[in-house]
Amino acid sequence: MTRSVWLKADDEVGSWEDRKRRITAGLEAGVDWVLVDEEDVDRVRELGAVNIAAFGGDDVHVMEAEDDETTADATIIGKDGEGDGTVDLPPDFSGSADLSAIRQDGDQPMGGYVRILDTEYETFAEEVARDAEYTIIIGSDWQIIPLENLIARIGEETELVAGVQTAEEAQTAYETLEIGADAVLLDTDDPDEIRRTVEVRDEAERETLDLQWAEVTAIEQTGSADRVCIDTGSLMDHDEGMLIGSMSRGLFFVHAETAESPYVASRPFRVNAGAVHAYVRSPGGETKYLSELQSGDEVQIVDTNGKTREAIVGRAKIEKRPMFRVQAETADGDRIETLIQNAETIKVHTSNGRKAVTDLEEGDELLVYYEDTARHFGEAVEESIIEK
Known part of the structure; x- marks a missing residue:
């Protein structure tokens, strides 16, 4: 399995200068993806070569851009779902949801961003995973148990991205249930922590040979x-x-x-x-x-x-x-x-x-x-x- 590191660098991080410092540290460390707001895509392109995922609204429309450099490599919906970083969970959720934004036709990969608040949100994340190329889950009070549950229930139809704040948490995410998350979304300003997380990714991908x-x-x-x-x-x-x-x-x-x-x-x-x-x-x-x-x-x-x-x-x-x-x-x-x-x-x-x-x-x-x-x-x- 190929692991990857995503770096969160949206407006919750602070000003553009704050975000720029974080992104630059990520580029120097070797992160695979940067997750930003749509208006920062072209700015990130100018900083260096990296995959860019951009937050879009729940009614996001994939635009046909003449210049691919101003278009994100993936669109992630759900940041503004409830004002706290969640994909909107319908009040009468009973096993199905309106995921039309993720299910839309288009060439650009789509993803969902879900904060796991309780078991209903776990179930909703499963719904998102059926149609999203990337399913980003952010734990609140509990992290390991929801991740275990979703790893066990979600197959290869999506890339499961677990929110973490440290390299230690990233290692746990990669190793959970001996299968692990496909990727981690790192939320930190510490360049050393970013570098250590990339090292954890590299270590997780490496073979150990029987000499x-x-x-x-x-x-x-x-x-x-x-x-x-x-x-x-x-x-x-x-x-x-x-x-x-x-x-x-x-x-x-x-x-x-x-x-x-x-x-x-x-x-x-x-x-x-x-x-x-x-x-x-x-x-x-x-x-x-x-x-x-x-x-x-x-x-x-x-x-x-x-x-x-x-x-x-x-x-x-x-x-x-x-x-x-x-x-x-x-x-x-x-x-x-x-x-x-x-x-x-x-x-x-x-x-x-x-x-x-x-x-x-x-x-x-x-x-x-x-x-x-x-x-x-x-x-x-x-x-x-x-x-x-």
Whole structure:
């Protein structure tokens, strides 16, 4: 599931200067959506690239604008329903409501904004969700229980957006019922809280991989080959690296060059990955050939516990270097291997910690990611492929 962060920046926040400061902090942090009043749409467009949702009246009419830059990406109704931020709940509500504004024909996505005051409002939110692309729910005295109820009752017909004020509340919203809300609507002026909420979003979307040990069965010097250093736009920690291998089903953990040495300065943005033919794992579980990487591509960073994050390639540096062939056997008895540069600065992770490839011996246990799955153009497929 792809999570997103919405930032509330309507007139309840204050003057345009107050709203502008909040929006700017959101843009710098990397929020996905900004929720504003209609008159601020063009102002937000001038500040930067972000999805914009705009509050409209309950009788809102989707306008055909010649200039898309002055039109919101989605219209949200309900802010003025009862004067307290709710979609108007009919006094005689009994399971159906006049949702004609949401149900209107038009290309622009529509959403509903519902403050949950009691169980009747929960039921009304369900009605809104049947027709709205986005259903924003704002808890009052109770937050978790209404969110649990709506997650359980609402399917994939809408994107459920939960109102929060802190990163901690956002994490709870993403994790509720082990399914979570699709998005959160953050209401805060604190730039640090905005940044932390975006970090929570990123963490919620990331894979955690099941890494295992494979025993080294052979290590030998080979001739020279075209070797690729992956230089990223991110700094990696001491326990981080990438998954590299000659066979897509078995990828070796190769540390980033974070360690200092008497001869070479640390380069914590770099992984000395291996020969051009090898695979590197990218976000989403796909693989890419090292030879294909170029500036702007995304690669997956992984730590020794299997936690992952994304990094942008700044450059792929290819040079001819002497190589080692490293062969290992998985717990299932499968043989996997890779080519890696013969140099003391390249470290792999063993059951005894970091170790230079120049010090590897048969019998050492290396950290690997193994999946008995064939791949075609980087995608996992149900197909018989022999790699040797």
